Amino acid sequence: xxxxxxxxxxxxPLISMLSNIFHELPDGIILGAGADDCAVIDxxxxxxxxxxxxxxxxxxxxPTRMSPWQIGWMSAAVNLSDIAAMGARPMGxxxxxxxxxxxxxxxxxxxxxxxxxxxxxxxTAVIGGDIDTHDxxxxxxxxxxxxxxxxxxxxNGAQVGDKLCVTxxxxxxxxxxxxxxxxxxxxxxxxxxxxxxxxxxxxAMALASLGYLTSMMDTSDGIAxxxxxxxxxxxxxxxxEEETLPLQPxxxxxxxxxxxxxxxxxxxxxxxxxxxxxxxxxxxxEVLKMGNISVIGEVLPHERSISIQKSDGTxxxxxxxxxxxLKIADNT
Numbered sequence: 655x656x657x658x659x660x661x662x663x664x665x666x667p668l669i670s671m672l673s674n675i676f677h678e679l680p681d682g683i684i685l686g687a688g689a690d691d692c693a694v695i696d697x698x699x700x701x702x703x704x705x706x707x708x709x710x711x712x713x714x715x716x717p718t719r720m721s722p723w724q725i726g727w728m729s730a731a732v733n734l735s736d737i738a739a740m741g742a743r744p745m746g747x748x749x750x751x752x753x754x755x756x757x758x759x760x761x762x763x764x765x766x767x768x769x770x771x772x773x774x775x776x777x778t779a780v781i782g783g784d785i786d787t788h789d790x791x792x793x794x795x796x797x798x799x800x801x802x803x804x805x806x807x808x809x810n811g812a813q814v815g816d817k818l819c820v821t822x823x824x825x826x827x828x829x830x831x832x833x834x835x836x837x838x839x840x841x842x843x844x845x846x847x848x849x850x851x852x853x854x855x856x857x858a859m860a861l862a863s864l865g866y867l868t869s870m871m872d873t874s875d876g877i878a879x880x881x882x883x884x885x886x887x888x889x890x891x892x893x894x895e896e897e898t899l900p901l902q903p904x905x906x907x908x909x910x911x912x913x914x915x916x917x918x919x920x921x922x923x924x925x926x927x928x929x930x931x932x933x934x935x936x937x938x939x940e941v942l943k944m945g946n947i948s949v950i951g952e953v954l955p956h957e958r959s960i961s962i963q964k965s966d967g968t969x970x971x972x973x974x975x976x977x978x979x980l981k982i983a984d985n986t
Contacts (some may be wrong), residue, residue, distance in 0.1 A: 656775075666883075669687075670688060672794045673686075673687045673688030673689070676896075682695055684696055684702060685697075685808070688768050689708060689808075690738050690740070690809050690810075690834035690871075690885075691736040691871055692704035692705055692706040692737065692740050692799075693705045693706070695805065697752055699799070699954075700802060700803060700974050701801065701802055701803060702742075702799055702800065702801050702806055702944070703798060703799070704737060704740045704742045704798070704799045704800070704801060705797070705798050705799075706733055706736035706794065706796070706797050707794065707795065707796040707797075707961035708732045708733050708736070708794070708795055709792065709793070709795075710728065710729055710732065710793050710794075710795075712790050712791035712792070712793050714866065715728070716791075717831065717848070717849070719763065720849050721768075721849075722761045722762075722765045722768065723733075723764045723765070723767055724768060724850055724860070725765050725768060725791075725793075725850040726765035726766060726767060726768025726771075727771060727772040727773070727849075727850050728768075728772075728849070728850075729749065729768075729769055729793040729795050729969055730747055730749075730769040730776075730780070730795060731772050731850075731851050731853050732795065732874065732927070733747060733795040733796065733797035734747065734772065734776050734797055734853035734855060735851070735853040735872045735874060735927040736797065736872065737798075737799040737853070737855065738854045738855045738857070738858040738859075738872065738929065739807070739858065739870055739871045739872045740799070740801055740806060740870075741747055741801050741805045741806060741807040741859060741861065741862030741867075741870065742799035742800060742801035742858075743777075743800055743801065743859060744773075744776050744777070744797060744798070744799045744855060745778060745798040745799055745800060746773075746778055746779055746780070746782075746797070746798055747773050747778065747779070747780045747781065747795055747796065747797045747798075748780070748781060748783045748796040748797075748798075748849060749769055749782075749783035749787045749793060749794070749795050749796075749797065749851075750783050750785070750786070750793070750794040750795075751765075751783065751791075751792075751793055752786050752788025752790070752791065752794075753785065753787060753788060753791060754787070754788060754789060754790065754791065754793035757791070758933060763922035765793070765932050766780075769795075769923045771820050775853075776853055776855045777855070780811065780908065799986070801874045805820065805862035805863060806862075807858075807867055807869065807870040808869060808870075808887070809870070809871050809883060809887035809888065810869060810887040810888050811868040811869040811888060811931040811932070812868050812869040812884055812887075812953050813868055813888075813953060814890060814953050814954060814955055815932070815935060815953060816868055816869075816932040816933055816934055816935070816952065816953040817933045817934075817938045817945055817949050817952055817953075818858055818892055818930070818931075818933075818950055818951040819930070819932070819941065819948060819949050820877065820900065820928055820929065820930045820932055820948055820950055821854050821857055821928045821929045821946055822854070822899065822900065822926065822928040823847070823900050823901060823902040823905070823926065824873070824877055824901065824920035824926065824928070824950075825899075825901065825902075825920035825921070825923055825926070826844060826847035826848070826926055827847045827848040827923065827924065827925030827927075828919040828922075828923020828924070828925060828926075828938050829844055829847075829902075829905040829908060829919050829921075830844045830847055830848035830925075831848055831925065832847075832909075832919065834848075838937075840862065840908055841904050841908070843902070843904050844902065844904050844905055844908060847902070847925075847926065848925055851925065851926065851927035852927070853893035854927070854928060854929045857929065857944065857946070857947075860944060861929070861931065861941065861944070864937060864940055864941060865919070865937070866933050866934050866936070866937025866938075866940060866941060867932065867933055867937075867941075868931075868932045868933065868934060869884055869887070869931075870929055870930070870932075871884060871931075872929055872930070872952070873924070873926050873927065873928045873930050874919075874926070874927050875924040875974075875976045876922050876923055876924040876975075877922075877930060877950075878921050878960075878972050878973060878975060879922075879924070879974070879975065880976075881972065882974045885928070885956065885960060886933070888932075888955050890953050891953070891954040891957065891959050891960055891961075892951055892952070892953060892954060892972075893951050893952055893954050893957055893958070893960075893961050893962070893969075894921075894951040894960075894962040894963065894972065895950060895951055895962070895963050896964050896965055897964060897965050898946040898949060899917070899920040899921070899948075899950055900950075901916065901920060902945070921962070921972065922975055922976050923976070932953055959971065960972040
């Protein structure tokens, strides 16, 4: 068998390969490996159980300026954001810690407090886990949630003519990371977007209850990458309007000298953990009444691909790039 390093294959092709191996679904499993943000299990006449897991590492996932409390917060948030993406209410989080033998106990205590506080923010708790020794700090979380069957949101329901929306701001976490890497002073409000992302649990449940949404996922890997995932799942294309991408005022001020880089951040950088979703046209006014939501485009036929209309009227292809594990340096 020919040797192929996983870094050459990349995260999504590797997930696809593994999902083909794990394709058998026992009775009661509605969605399995690789199909969506969570696995979905039929538990009773009215509800589904949704389950997700995520692994984070000291070297690749936690910027050096993150406090141990923020490391814990992030470790819970990445899993709870996936629960939100399905429109579900979290039931609890499990956490497995891989710890180097010389890890300070106080450091671990602060990580635990961060996880607890993020779970509390989402009206849930850390309910169990495991501890083991490891060469590098590694935290693997598993989150569980429940959702009424009529409220379950997946990636594969977008229809031509739907409006494309996103919660919160785009590119804030990317701007924070950019400032750290380039030793640029950034306000705490920007750094917080990277260090303490808030899973949109309440917003997701409220949106799901309206009955107008047709698909949803989170933007943890960036808007562009999320659109390619939604496109593949739903068999549709998208047209974005650059001027409608919601930018945090502090980020606009921070990056005012380089608007091109700022717009690229809004489209291609991950870490924001917002929700990106499609809405039937007749429901858009009701959705926007919730606040903190922007319409950024619309759903087109699949053959129209994914494009963005610039402020000068030109239309460009959106590149398939964003945050991906395992990829080599250019992330393309």
